[in-house]
Amino acid sequence: MNKPVTIKDIARKFKCSPSTVSRALNNHPSINEDTRRNLQEYAKKVGYQRNQVSLSLLNTRTASIGVVVPTINNYYESAIIEGIESVLHPKGYTLNICVTNEQYLLEAEYIVKLLSNRVEGIFLSVSQETYDCGYYEHLENISKRNLPLIFIDRDFEGFAAGSVTVDDYHGAYSAVKHLIDSGRKRIAHLKGPNGLTVTEHRFKGYTDCLIQHGFEVDDSLVINTNFRVESAPEPTRRLLDLKPIPDAIFGVNDQVAIGAMKVIRDKGLKIPEDIAIVGFDDFPISAFISPSLTSVCRPGRQVGEAAAQMFLNLQHQNPTSAKSNHIVLPSQLIVRESSVL
Amino acid sequence: MNKPVTIKDIARKFKCSPSTVSRALNNHPSINEDTRRNLQEYAKKVGYQRNQVSLSLLNTRTASIGVVVPTINNYYESAIIEGIESVLHPKGYTLNICVTNEQYLLEAEYIVKLLSNRVEGIFLSVSQETYDCGYYEHLENISKRNLPLIFIDRDFEGFAAGSVTVDDYHGAYSAVKHLIDSGRKRIAHLKGPNGLTVTEHRFKGYTDCLIQHGFEVDDSLVINTNFRVESAPEPTRRLLDLKPIPDAIFGVNDQVAIGAMKVIRDKGLKIPEDIAIVGFDDFPISAFISPSLTSVCRPGRQVGEAAAQMFLNLQHQNPTSAKSNHIVLPSQLIVRESSVL
């Protein structure tokens, strides 16, 4: 790793002052044309790259943004990040992406690090642990600095900050309504991990819809998963051991729904004849599997874009107003073969 | 956004010098016990966060790493990033993740930015455009600085640097061999975009295996896709219009394979009876769809881990030795229902 060429190095070489070099490289008008050209050529030749670190120190502006998410290893989360990126990159911002792996300790550590790196804003999708335990101390340093904080995907109701989420409640509601409308009477739910907003909102959409249509909520029809496809089969088997078996399963996401479908087929049951399936997230693949999967589409990219836009708007106004800024994007049911005869 | 509290602020408040504050906060032994306690308490109270930017400038060490990838919106790429993260985070590094969207211009811009931000190393999966055009000027500034550069996933043979890739060639070869061994005679390939190593290595594995087993390579059986599930149906239809139709399709990845499966089913053909299907990447979902998809597993997380480890090793040795460092991880065929009767 060679030491990078600095403005001082160039100044020494040309027997002029660093100011002159700096101005020449920035096309300052008061620099002599020849000087400018010579310096620029030389700078290019030796591969001079202006040191952004020193500039950040000088301007107390880093043009970087922290993004803290539990995982990036799935379609939806990474779509959010692409959304943020697509809005903020043209404005010159760099993203510092941190993956907490659903752990509070890592989340707290990353936030300290981001503050220490003087990011100009933080997008946070809180980890499951943070949620479960209601921790928020690590966030107080953010608000102490009055730094823009925007919750993405998962709103953290214990803490005042902006948020952009998807309307999980109505998405789930419409999924279950669709099943009821198709004549299903015994609708099971493969729930996500307890405590997460995403999980609970979908669960509430599920229960509310059942109740409002005169059904009872049967606890034995609700079983937890951890969102992953591998976590679906065992709970599904338990559902199929019930008498009578459910005639529909609403999965907390497409992965879980797909995991359930396999078990159902293996048991020799037919989808949708014996059991209807609905997922959530609308993975690109879901439209192509057999039977194609009815799912609730959740616009990850738009979440990212909206959050980034919220951040930009904050730059021009009172930053505390973020706290009253809550955007909820609609989710949309897409009906496919897995739920209709 | 409040101005962050600085060491100078604290010094002013306590009528002492910044040096004392700095030493107190760093538990320097020559600081009086009371002074230390008072200063630390106050610092905590006002939420002091040491300014990492100034430290970076002072030490010319930023502890940050650039990661440049064409997209993060899929399972494999994000697995790589998680792998890198898992190794480098414990060592105190921060990741700067940049998404090029397969565009050379963005890639070049990001690299300038990363150099300017004084990252200590760059992990790069070159964009398709860079590959197609053989551009490498943007990389020369990296080597001019003698900064560790490691190609991940896609090796860029035109340029000397370390690399960690997956053995796409033998993965593809084993997939096709499996099809030949199962008695398939007319094996089509849904290829990726031309020019990418990933695409071409898999393609070569396909053709070499065919030739070595006495088959001809029939151009009409090879059609391009863009890796996405949506890009598979149209080429697949063209394959099914051939007379005779192929009796097996090797997809460049699972998404394409799944896209093909849908078209085949829609035509009333049976998988694997009429046509066998093999994919690549082994998505978690692939084991759960029906029929479950035979696929070549590619260890994304391990790629990331190996690349990160390569970077760490470079710190303790001659950095130019990276250029002779090439790790190729094995891929593994996983046989499932879509290819065996």
Added chain:
DNA sequence: AATGAAGATGCAAACGTTTGAAATTTTTTG
């Protein structure tokens, strides 16, 4: 009481860049 040794704190420089103001050089003008 003088000497010296710890113990505690301050000074100043450094990292790389920018920028207002001052200084220098060159050009123009009367």
Added chain:
DNA sequence: CAAAAAATTTCAAACGTTTGCATCTTCATT
């Protein structure tokens, strides 16, 4: 040719932190 104007360059300070060295206290030892 002198004076003013314009063009070009340099100076110095600033951003926040660390750290070797110098300085200043305090206190014990002779």
